[in-house]
Amino acid sequence: MDASSEKEVVLKLRNIVRTYEMGSELIHALCGVSLDICRNEYVAIMGPSGSGKSTLMNIIGCLDIPTSGDYSLAGEMVADKNESELADIRNRLIGFVFQTFNLLPRANILHNVELPLIYGGVPKAERRDLAEQALERVGLKDRLTHRPNELSGGQCQRVAIARALVLNPSIILADEPTGNLDSKTGNDIMGMLDDLHADGQTVILVTHEDDIAAHAKRVLRLRDGEIESDVTKDERSIPDAIAV
Amino acid sequence: MKLLVDVGESLRIAVGAVTANKARGALTTLGIIIGIVAVTMTLAASNGMQQSFRQAAGSIGADVIYVSRMPWVTINDFFTFRNRPNISLYEAEKMVEAFTGAAIVNPTIFGRQPLKYRSEVLQDVAIVGTSEKMPLISGQVPEDGRFLMPFDVRFKKNVAIIGKDIAENLFPAADPLNKTINIGPYRYQVIGVMEKQGGNSFGGPNLDLQVFIPITSFVKSFGGRRNTNVNIAVKADSIAAMKNLEFEIIGEMRRIRKLRPAEDDNFSINKLDSLMGAFNSVFGAVLGIGLLVTSISLIVGGIGVMNIMFVSVTERTREIGIRKAIGARRRSILMQFLFESALICVLGGILGICLSILLTYVVNATGAFTASLSPGIMLSAVIVSALVGIVAGLVPAYKGAKFAPIDALRYE
Numbered sequence: 001m002d003a004s005s006e007k008e009v010v011l012k013l014r015n016i017v018r019t020y021e022m023g024s025e026l027i028h029a030l031c032g033v034s035l036d037i038c039r040n041e042y043v044a045i046m047g048p049s050g051s052g053k054s055t056l057m058n059i060i061g062c063l064d065i066p067t068s069g070d071y072s073l074a075g076e077m078v079a080d081k082n083e084s085e086l087a088d089i090r091n092r093l094i095g096f097v098f099q100t101f102n103l104l105p106r107a108n109i110l111h112n113v114e115l116p117l118i119y120g121g122v123p124k125a126e127r128r129d130l131a132e133q134a135l136e137r138v139g140l141k142d143r144l145t146h147r148p149n150e151l152s153g154g155q156c157q158r159v160a161i162a163r164a165l166v167l168n169p170s171i172i173l174a175d176e177p178t179g180n181l182d183s184k185t186g187n188d189i190m191g192m193l194d195d196l197h198a199d200g201q202t203v204i205l206v207t208h209e210d211d212i213a214a215h216a217k218r219v220l221r222l223r224d225g226e227i228e229s230d231v232t233k234d235e236r237s238i239p240d241a242i243a244v
Numbered sequence: 245m246k247l248l249v250d251v252g253e254s255l256r257i258a259v260g261a262v263t264a265n266k267a268r269g270a271l272t273t274l275g276i277i278i279g280i281v282a283v284t285m286t287l288a289a290s291n292g293m294q295q296s297f298r299q300a301a302g303s304i305g306a307d308v309i310y311v312s313r314m315p316w317v318t319i320n321d322f323f324t325f326r327n328r329p330n331i332s333l334y335e336a337e338k339m340v341e342a343f344t345g346a347a348i349v350n351p352t353i354f355g356r357q358p359l360k361y362r363s364e365v366l367q368d369v370a371i372v373g374t375s376e377k378m379p380l381i382s383g384q385v386p387e388d389g390r391f392l393m394p395f396d397v398r399f400k401k402n403v404a405i406i407g408k409d410i411a412e413n414l415f416p417a418a419d420p421l422n423k424t425i426n427i428g429p430y431r432y433q434v435i436g437v438m439e440k441q442g443g444n445s446f447g448g449p450n451l452d453l454q455v456f457i458p459i460t461s462f463v464k465s466f467g468g469r470r471n472t473n474v475n476i477a478v479k480a481d482s483i484a485a486m487k488n489l490e491f492e493i494i495g496e497m498r499r500i501r502k503l504r505p506a507e508d509d510n511f512s513i514n515k516l517d518s519l520m521g522a523f524n525s526v527f528g529a530v531l532g533i534g535l536l537v538t539s540i541s542l543i544v545g546g547i548g549v550m551n552i553m554f555v556s557v558t559e560r561t562r563e564i565g566i567r568k569a570i571g572a573r574r575r576s577i578l579m580q581f582l583f584e585s586a587l588i589c590v591l592g593g594i595l596g597i598c599l600s601i602l603l604t605y606v607v608n609a610t611g612a613f614t615a616s617l618s619p620g621i622m623l624s625a626v627i628v629s630a631l632v633g634i635v636a637g638l639v640p641a642y643k644g645a646k647f648a649p650i651d652a653l654r655y656e
Contacts, residue, residue, distance in 0.1 A: 063649045084573045091571025102566045118253045119571035
């Protein structure tokens, strides 16, 4: 029908259920979520706490597996995978940006960005080049040997973004990326995510702030473990050139 | 390739982790150092003892058969031997006669007497009554003067050749040659000083604290039937000839003693072989017990490492979460912590070896006993410490590797 259906579906969730056992009680965090996300979409997942958005993010990020339902990411069926294969998928296909940055405090910036490459088995010489390129993209090329505690929050989040995109993943998954930042720095970071999207990346945001979600082109709202609404804005900002 | 990259990263993390917690690392390492020092010093001491025993036993001679009243090594059948007659000088002379031209036979008697020169007195010195053939058997020769001559033995001369340590103790300033000393109440003239033998540290007699006199003079001065128990040394042409020689000696002794065919031998045949065998079995048992006891300290050190590794894993739960989120597998996390514990232990092992080398010098300098560290001991100490590290790190590392990434990421 519209432009997005012609595009390649990169993430496909079908009837995802996730329940937790809390003592004798069963908690239904997700009750049958189905969702398609296409390449180069810019999606925000919203919802009040307890709505299941963190659970959904964990499942999308392959940090957790659904109790039932199918999930395929870039053509790979996630539900059938064992732990090592999941680690491999996280490594190759997903770039995480966390609220608390989650950098290794003892490692310098360069090493932090090299880390996914190390676990991906990229040879040493190539590693440094790729990591420097990624850091250049976020404007931190002159800080390679600094440690996270020598940087501001905004700079840390930029390092995290560099780390997320260094292996050119299928999706960038940002969980409250501005939650620990002041609004000006937050805007910078969002601008950076906007740029990534404009460069062709698929970006998924998890947030509870409307003005952050406003950056996305599509907004999903969750309530009580189900999708309450799924709104795609008009396509004015997506140039035809990227749709090709 | 991935494995190789993992190794590099694990090593890097391990070094970082150990250097980040210096005091903690040092204390944990100390446990391993103590354990490794205990074990290597046990091995070094046993090695040294074995060496000095061999050295001491070397003077016995591998190609020499000794005929004595008692076997050198008796386990618990002492009472079967206690009624045996002493070997008399007469019997020894018969043996010398019997083997003349076929083998070198040297009779000796041991006794202990005080030694005196002017005001210097040495108590309880080993006096060896022997013949001119002794140097042919033991290889011990005088450094100054001369050894016994046939006529010394034949004419029961009161002459003595003294060991190097005796010369130094009894004649601190003077030249001992031709001086007259008192052996017990009897006056003997010093005609030679033996070469330094050394290697006195384990069990056996100090070969430099001996005085050699003619066996006939020994019997004349200190003899009497009760005190006269001769050992007869017979040197074979080669090790291969020993078996036949042994039969000939037994036959000759039985003939001299007029034993009937049904009677058991009432003397013993002793060889270096049997002594070494006994030594090795006793020594092996002692070493085994020593290692068992000292390895307990190594185990305790290992438990310390395990404890610290649990702390390290818990402290770094979040780090594990981060690493897993960006693609670390269980194997990578496991390896990271195993490398850390192995590094702590190998570091301890190497420091322990350094300390052991130092201790070995100190021990040898004091002269209490000889310790000797071989490259083999050092290498096995490093390997053992690495193994201790891996074993100690296994359970904590596995615990860390098992963390679910979401739980680990949420950990504060």
